[in-house]
Amino acid sequence: MTPSGRSAEPEVIWARPQRAGRGPRPAHSRDSIAAEAVRIADAEGIEAVSMRRVATGIGAGTMSLYNYVPRKEDLYELMVDAVSGEYEFTPPSGDWRADLLALAHRTRELMHRHPWLPRLLSPVYGFGPNALRYLEHCLACLAPLGVPGGEKLELVAAVNGSVATFVAAELALAERARSLPWSEAAEQGVRTAWLGSRLATGEYPLLAAALTGGHPVAEAEADMDAVFDRSVSRLLGAWEQPAHTP
Amino acid sequence: MTPSGRSAEPEVIWARPQRAGRGPRPAHSRDSIAAEAVRIADAEGIEAVSMRRVATGIGAGTMSLYNYVPRKEDLYELMVDAVSGEYEFTPPSGDWRADLLALAHRTRELMHRHPWLPRLLSPVYGFGPNALRYLEHCLACLAPLGVPGGEKLELVAAVNGSVATFVAAELALAERARSLPWSEAAEQGVRTAWLGSRLATGEYPLLAAALTGGHPVAEAEADMDAVFDRSVSRLLGAWEQPAHTP
């Protein structure tokens, strides 16, 4: 009546039992599937992760994978939660600002290790076990902050959103270059050439000043750490005093 | 030697001339192609936008489209820039905080009108004509702010990143529901049921308190405007005083 992998009902992958009572014991585990998908995505980009590829990667037939992962979206959820398990939490120090800044750095490192993460994180993939652990830890760090719990979650979401977009921008060129038949430098070259030709028209004087005035792109990479730190610090600083609405 | 649509060299779509000198006059325009793609994405979601679909939509053969748009990624760039043209800029008021807050609201409305925008915006699609106009206008609004131009761009990026993640979260459920065979309510139901069952274990006391303590999800929608306004205001407020690094 309701064969396990064939239902057309909504379902949360985490609620589905790993081992059903009845049939033969499964030859694979959810963890090993997630690990294989992460391995492929790290090595060849998220677009290389296909059901066929993951299945053959763990030595299974393509359609066998659907016994473990009913839809491809669920595979993404498994991946996100798997790498979320890489966080190593240290007890809150009492300085919530420092704690959250350090966490943001860990998140950035995580996203550098798994460049597909920002992309997959943007829709709210929902509340796997490691995500719950992470949120609980954030709230523990935010205990000294005197705002209601709901706003603390807003703060965490705002920080993570900023980190995700920051790292996505950081990685945009490199990630694009992966799936392109030419080099990253060549791509970069034609793009800055185009931008330069537009700026040279004089139609965008402020933009031209802002782009050429500061750092000349060469030292930009070295500054990235500083820019990141400053930008997250600013965001956190905005929570120090109550929201200011004139 | 270098046939227009067949090159394997990197290329920025904006640098490619719309009309080449030599051949027959093109039967379509870049604008009409972008408009068709936007129409499809608005009506049926971004995943419905395929080269075939857009081509038949404007009454062309599939492969003819490749004369205008060398890769699908370029189609996305056209779409982003096309809707960026919907901004109607008013002259800077002198209050940069108010101006940028208003712009953020326009961006949010734009993303509600085109729910696929946050997704496509996350990697830095590059500097089409309307994006350049937008940036120039932002810088004009930020003229009263006494920081270097580079940091102004950081501010704009931070605001846009926050808006994008905010709206992405707002739209996540509705957008997910579009491509799913069951209703949004059913999906929502099983997800909150799962979350409730996890919270009931007592493993996440802070999270449980934060989620149940505040608004009971029902009135959350009505509050979205206020939450958005407050969150952007906070971010802007963080730029009032110099970055604070203890």
Place this chain on the structure above:
DNA sequence: CCTAGTTACGTACACCGTACGGAGTCAGGT
């Protein structure tokens, strides 16, 4: 006018997610 470069587009290929059905395997109820 010629011809080179461009437009238009049909065909084809490799790949994708996944519906379906059949065979093998095991636990629970009788």
Place this chain on the structure above:
DNA sequence: ACCTGACTCCGTACGGTGTACGTAACTAGG
């Protein structure tokens, strides 16, 4: 102890995707 029903495994197949390639029609520059 056996049967039966649920479950695992997986081959096949379908309708879709992006796009490489080849060919025919057309048009502007020399």
